[in-house]
Amino acid sequence: MPELPEVETVKRGLEPVILNRTIVRANCSGKRLRLPWPPHLCARLIGQRILAVERRAKYLLTPLSGAETIIWHLGMSGCLRLLEKDSATPKHQHLLLTLDHDLHLSFADPRRFGLIDLCPTAQLSQHRCLAALGPEPLSEAFDADYLRQQLAKRRSPIKSMLLNSRLVAGIGNIYANEALFDAEISPFLPASKLNRTQCECLVAAIRSVLTRAIDAGGSTINDFIGSDGQPGYFAHQFHCYGKTKSPCPRCQTPIIQSKQHGRSSFYCPRCQPAE
């Protein structure tokens, strides 16, 4: 399940290989993803050069020479990877771009929660998927002051707030759990009850957990091309996510799993008291 660090890893893996390459062929499955396919997508892509590879939240953005940008999202099960010339077609492939050095950029997504769209580059910031996004969690704009102000009159549990992309972009369930664990804050704590110290801790924990995951992902970039595995994904050691009943790494109390709004929360009842 690609979260922000995985998307960043994919971006870093793709960038040196596809930057400044021209799309010479495009094939689309026609199966609907999260949005309808842009009309005449393949025809609009052919002949375009890839000017950059960028990330915003969990979206990948590839501006093209023809003044349009491809917006990619991996959803829950999406996989964007490079294939060598005669590779077998991956299962659930929805878009295949052939580049002018005979490598193929393949997007596959069994569950089709992913998204591919094309948007005039000049209007990118107004695109429905990007317009309402809050600050990047790794940017300076996301600091304790900002967080505190945003949380001030919110009654929802802090974990719901971390998953709200308007407040801060690109934090998914895994890293929301991990950051709250690291900051020793209960996922159930009402947002407005976080004090200044807790906001500072939480911002630091979010930065730290995302940065560590990105650094860990960097080591997997080498086998990015042509592998059958999941390029850009990595075995990250989580402290609480998926660790139901395992001892808390800090105090050995068993980790508890429960549901918040249909999502699994994992936490240590002793280190992260609900109050």
Add this chain to the structure above:
DNA sequence: AAATGAACCTGTTTGC
């Protein structure tokens, strides 16, 4: 305005 839940999907895991 804010909070909540449904909907979209299918491969994998769990429970009877």
Add this chain to the structure above:
DNA sequence: TGCAAACAGGTTCATT
């Protein structure tokens, strides 16, 4: 052992 139900979770939209 087999099958069905539950589960996984990112995001937008609809409803309260």
